[in-house]
Amino acid sequence: MVVYPLTEGRSLGWPAWTIGLMTAGVMLLGVFVVYEGRRTRTVGSPLMALALFRIRAFSTGMTTWAIFWVALGGFFFVWTLYMQVGLGWTPLRAGLTAAPFAVAAAAGSGLSVQVFVPRAGRRVLATGALVNAAGFAGYIWVAIHYGPAITSWQMIIPLTISGFGFGLVVAPMVDLILTGVPAPDAGSASGTLSTVQQVGMALGIALAGIVLFTQLADDSGRGVSAVTPALHQQLTSAGVPTADQDAVIAGFRVCVRDRSAATDPPQIPESCRARPDTPPAVQRILIIAGPQANAHNFAHAFGYTLWYGVGTMIAVFLGIFGLPHQMRRTDLSEQLASTAA
Structure with missing residues (x-):
């Protein structure tokens, strides 16, 4: 009821029912919270033990975990669109670039759990969040600097930095939350x-999609301006x-704007029909120029949207300080036995 209106609201013009559905x-x-509390008092065995949220590490950790997946869910979504829809790469090339x-x-993840966290505790996770944010910031610079001419090789450094920071956070955070x-x-x-993770990813995709597609529609003239000198020469x-x-070129500008604002990418707007x-020669020129202008727009919109990822990772960095300093090793079988007794 919250995610669906966020996903479809932009394409529908944000009618009143979308706000009503999110409020509902x-x-x-x-x-649900009231029901679970009542079930805890009367029947026991609730689906969600609300008493867990009185544990600071758990409540703070769940909030931080949700924000983390809002950031990463949004990144994975816009990253895929950037490579395949924006740059026109094949799924195979995009997948190999993600390696x-x-x-x-x-x-x-391996170094964090086995080596770093046992020695430095939550400081490792805080460092990982900043490293991830730095990787995103580096990716923004690379995407905007190289524009449509960017190659997979030029993405390796920011992707490696982002991935390593992601690994430092994702594996040990579960242990620290549940400790x-x-x-x-x-x-x-x-x-x-698990539920918070899935909801965080869904919200991240919806929110990042709003930012990305709004930016594409508002800034569509950037790509047209970039290819206009070459268009004049070719014409x-x-x-x-x-x-x-x-x-x-004026008609081409309208086509690019309508294509950028389209909610169904495969559908060709009326302004783009020849x-x-x-x-025929002019048609061929415009058919080639369209993807080039789109790539310029996507490069800038991707970088703009990724600042949202940088900001959320900084929020994750701050939230990590609400987690325990170290994990506590406990014998679960012993705990269960004492509870049963």
Whole structure:
């Protein structure tokens, strides 16, 4: 009830029902909390043990965990669109480009759990959040600096930095969040953790999508301006009179704007359909220029949206200081036995 309006609201013009549905979703969450509290007092065995939220490490950790996945869910979404829709790369090339992030994340996770956290505790997670944010900031610079000409090789350094920071955070944070949870509530705590992760990712995708597509629509003229000098030259070579070139480029500008604001990318806007009197040579020029302008727009919109990721990772950095300094090793079987007794 919250995520669906966020996802569809922009394309529908934010009608009143989207606000009403989100409000109702928040109210329904309140009903759920009241019901779980009542079930705890009367029947026992609630789906969500609300008493867990009285544990500071758990409540702060859940908030931080949600923000973390809002950041990463949004990043994965806009990153994929940037490479495939913006730059026009194949899914295979985009997937292979993601390899440095995956390898660095695996290395960061292993070192964090086995080496760093036992010695430095939550400071490792705080460092990881800042490293991840620094990787995002580096990616912003690379994407905007190289624009449509960017290559997979030029993405390796920021992706490796981001992935390593991600690995430093993601694996040990679960342990630090759950370290103070009583053994009888371990199932409820684990389920709540998984739910918060999924909700955080869904919200991250919805919110990042709003930022990305709004920026694409508002800044569509950037890409047209970038390819206009080359368009003039190509139209001149094609024999188009100078007086007619401005009209062709004006129509091209409208097409790019409508395409950037479209909610269904495969659908071709009416402004992008070739007129019957358009010479084939001019059509070919515009067909080539369209993806180039789109790539310029996506490079800038991707960088703009990634600042949202940097900001949320800084929020994660601050939230980590609410977690315990170190993990406490406990014998769960012993806890369960004492509880049963």
